[in-house]
Amino acid sequence: MIRVLLADDQHLVRQAMAALLSFEPDIEVVGEVGRGDEVPEAVAEHRPDIVLLDIEMPGRDGLDVAAELTGVGVIILTTFGRPGYLSRAMKAGAAGFVVKDARAEELADAIRRVHAGEQVVDRRLAAASRSLGASPLTARECDVLRAAARGGTISDIAASLFLSDGTARNYLSSAIGKTGARNRAEAARIAEAKGWL
Secondary structure (H helix, E strand, O other): OEEEEOOOOOOHHHHHHHHHHOOOOOOOHHHHHHHOHHHHHHHHHHHHEEEEEEEOOOOOOOOHHHHHOOEEEEEEEEOOOHHHHHHHHHHOOOEEEEEEOOOHHHHHHHHHHHHOOOOEEEEHHHHHHHHHHOOOOHHHHHHHHHHOOOOOOOHHHHOOOOHHHHHHHHHHHHHHHHHHHOOHHHHHHHHHOOOOO
């Protein structure tokens, strides 16, 4: 049996996935969590072979959690089929990336293939990711854009990241230029839409 842990903040989605996977004779859902920060403890407790991780969850981002998990196959299962998310997921060590509009048999097949040591990626998303290329933003520019997306003044952004106002302004200016945006709000929207944040 392939032991699977489901991590998704939407209770109904988790229940539906568990119900669908229960029809598979070789797959057993051994645990479910609704927050990213609950995943490491659940992995230690349930010892799954595969973890299905959503990206946007309370507590911790699924991509951050994926980078910490070892000895388990990670499949990112998300509504957000963004090319930037795919490249970030692969860098984090995920072996699979499946969008939630996939058919149940595709998900079961992805679980089996990752369990067998293969990488599984939605073909359309892989093609889009190759054409988009890597994110031009540095990690610090991403931090500043995330803070800018929450609103506030330059001083608020700088204080939240322990930067000087001038340094925060420089990172914002660079990110705006790299995204081709007119202002910081638009830069954050562009970066989010491409999956860079």
